[in-house]
Structure formats: structure tokens, C-alpha cells
Amino acid sequence: MSKTNSVHPATHGRHEKTETYEELSADQISLLVVDDDAASREEFFRYLSKEGYQVAVADNGLQALGMIQREHFDLVFLDVDLPGMAGYEVLEHLKSGATLSHTLVVMILDVSNVEMAARCIEMGADDFLIRPFDPIVLKSRVNICLERKRLHNLESTYLAHVHKEKERAEKLLNVVIPVGVALSAEKDFDRLLEMILLEAKALCDADGGTLYLRTDDDRLKFVMVHNNSLGAAMGGTTGKEITFAPLRLYDDAGAPNHNNVATHVALSGESINIPDAYTAEGFDFSGTKVFDQRMGYHSRSFLTIPLKNNANRVIGVLQLINAQNPETHEVIAFDDDLRQMIESLSALATVALEVYIREQGLRKQIEQLRIEIDSTRKARQVAEITETDYFKDLQEKARRLRAGGSSNDASRQPPGQ
DSSP: OBOSSSOOOOOSSOOOOOOOTTTSOGGGOEEEEEOSOHHHHHHHHHHHHHTTOEEEEESSHHHHHHHHHHSOOSEEEEESSOSSSOHHHHHHHHHHSTTTTTOOEEEEEEGGGTHHHHHHHHHTOOEEEEESOOHHHHHHHHHHHHHHHHHHHHHHHHHHHHHHHHHHHHHIIIIIHHHHHHHHHOOOHHHHHHHHHHHHHHHTTEEEEEEEEEOTTSEEEEEEEEETTTTEEEETTSOOOOOSOOEESBOTTOOBOOSSHHHHHHHHOOOEEESOTTTOSSSBOHHHHHHHHHHTOOOOOEEEEEEEOTTSOEEEEEEEEEEEOTTTOOEEOOOHHHHHHHHHHHHHHHHHHHHHHHHHHHHHHHHHHHHHHHHHHHHHHHHHHHTSHHHHHHHHHHHHHHHTOOTTHHHHSOTTO
16 A cells, blocks of 8 residues: 555544535525415515525425425424414424424514514524515524524534543543553463454454554564454464565655555554545555455555554554444444544553563563673683683693693603703
């Protein structure tokens, strides 16, 4: 998976656009006029259409109620006096149900029926308009009501966000942290690697995933690969060796390798969320497409997370593939809230990896120190032996024997010879 140019997609998560009526043009706003008076209905229709709004009309309450249930209307102008089902009865029906209770309603009243206005407001109407209407007043009523709906939508968006954050916090406490504790307690390195990948896959219903560790020579080494659909599992406790070559972070000239999603994340330290690799711009997924064609697979959504230690150095990369709808198993994009969950899990996993790596490093240092101490002790013992008169006498006798003499010749020679 390499990148064709130096432009990186801003796909760090999905950001939903909040709909506001200031952002919508008039022709994107749908209005319904309900009035049994043909002349009045035509006047409403003519003026509102001239302003650019999409306008529908109904001449009785039952017809209007059916239209509102079937279609979306941003604002309904509703005549109080309608044949059959009166306007205020339609209003009462709308406001009593959860589905349509937020429908904006402006009541249309005659001058002789102004006392009905207060009753309609109490029943949930958003405003009222006296007939015959003034075009300026009508425009004002539309703008005020749409602004009110915009604020309501904004409030709903904020409340939904708060609810999601609350759910995320609860999941963090109830799911991620216990998993992090379990990771920290794991002493088997292969099992630790496997737990990190499998727990991350389970959290976001990912079909596949890969765990890389950064080597001392700045490469990303495959240490765990898992894919449900393909029935593939390598590394970890599987006992199956991963034969894929490590990914280089820098080329021979020392230039950073931003051509690969995983290496880019390792170099930048930032998460990348790609909803669809086949349509994503900036990264080249030709290698992925070749793999898919060979294996009969379709790699679509990618979530790639850096594993950063306390020094903010990336020590590994976690990559998840193809988030799935838990009910339909359809491949979907990774949800941004889940991305934050995986980042939290990755942070805890990094701590566990760092502790294990440091422990292993310390054990190697201790073993090396033990070897050095043993070597020093042996050398000292040898020196103590070789410095004795007895050992020196043996060395002298051995020298003479090698020279062809007897070991007793020295004792037969007169002193001074």
C-alpha cells in the first residue's frame, strides 16, 4: 500500500456536518400550506414559491396529516378552521406523538378568531398568522420558525454528542481499562501481542488486522496478522511464521517513506481512518488490490493507529481492516468514536509492551553482566594460579622438555652455570 504523491488525506475520522437553515438555500426548504380557502391557499403558494421555497398544499386536515406522515416538511402553515378534521385537531395529533412532535406549525387565523391563537400556542403551535397576511410578516414568520428549528437541531446534535461521549466514557471504564489491566498482567510476549490485536478487532467488529513493531533499524516488522473471512492467523501464539518483509520507514537516501499507510502513521504519530481504500486519494492501494484479487477479498475500510510510548516515540502500529455492522455484517467505515476507543486501548497496550520490552532488555543486561562477571572471575582465578612459584616451576620444566632436555637437568648443573 503506497502513496502516489505527498498529499495526505484528511481522514482522521468522520465528521458529520450539522444542518443549519442558514446553510440551506430556499429551494432546499419544504413548506406545506393547509387551507380550505382556495384563494387564500393560492396566495400563500404564489408568495412562498416566489421566495424560492418548495411548497405543497392541502385543503383538509386528513389530507395534510397523511402528507406530513409520508413526507418531510420544514414548516407547516395550518388553518384553524378546516372541514372534517379541524386545524387544531391536526395540531393536537402532531404534538402528541414523538415522531412528529418537532414539526414546526404556524396557525392561520382570521381576525375574528384571534382568541384561538393563545389556545393553539398552549397546544404546541410555534406561531400564528392573521389573515389577510402581510408579505413582510409572512417572511418574518418563516425566518423566525426556521431559526428556531435550526437551534433545535443544533441542540439535538450537541445532546447526541454528549450522549455518545458518555457512552464512550462508560465503554472506556467497562471495557478498555479492564482489557488494559489484563494486558499489563500478561507475561507471555506472544500472547500479549495476540491480545492487543484481537481485543482491538473485537471492540470495533473488524474483520482483519495487523500488528507491527518498530525495529532498531527503523522498520515495521509484522508480528501478528489475523483475518476472519480468510481464516488467516499468523504470529502470536499461532506458531505460524510471518514471511512478509518488514516495511522500511526510510529509503536508502534517508527520505521518510510516506508511501504506505502504516509507515506514514509510524512517522507522523497520527491515526488515519480511511472509509474506502478503493476511492481514497493520496495513498496508493495497488498492492492491496492485487492481494484482494488473488485472495477473492475486498479490503475497504482501514483504521491505522500508532502505538506511542511516554516519550512520544512510535514503537509500533496497529492496523484494523473492514469494520462490520454487527447485525448485517456489511462492511462499513470505522466510527470516529470507536477510533478514540482503539486509541485509548492502544495507549494501554503500549504501556504493557514497553514494560515487557524493558524487562526483556534488563534481563539481557543482567545476563551479559553475569557473563562478564564470570569471565572476570575466571581470569582472576587463572592469574592467581599462574603467578604461583609452583606453576612457574612447571612452566620452566615444560619449556626445557620442549627444548629436548630433562626436567632434572637444572638440578644437576653446578651453581652459577
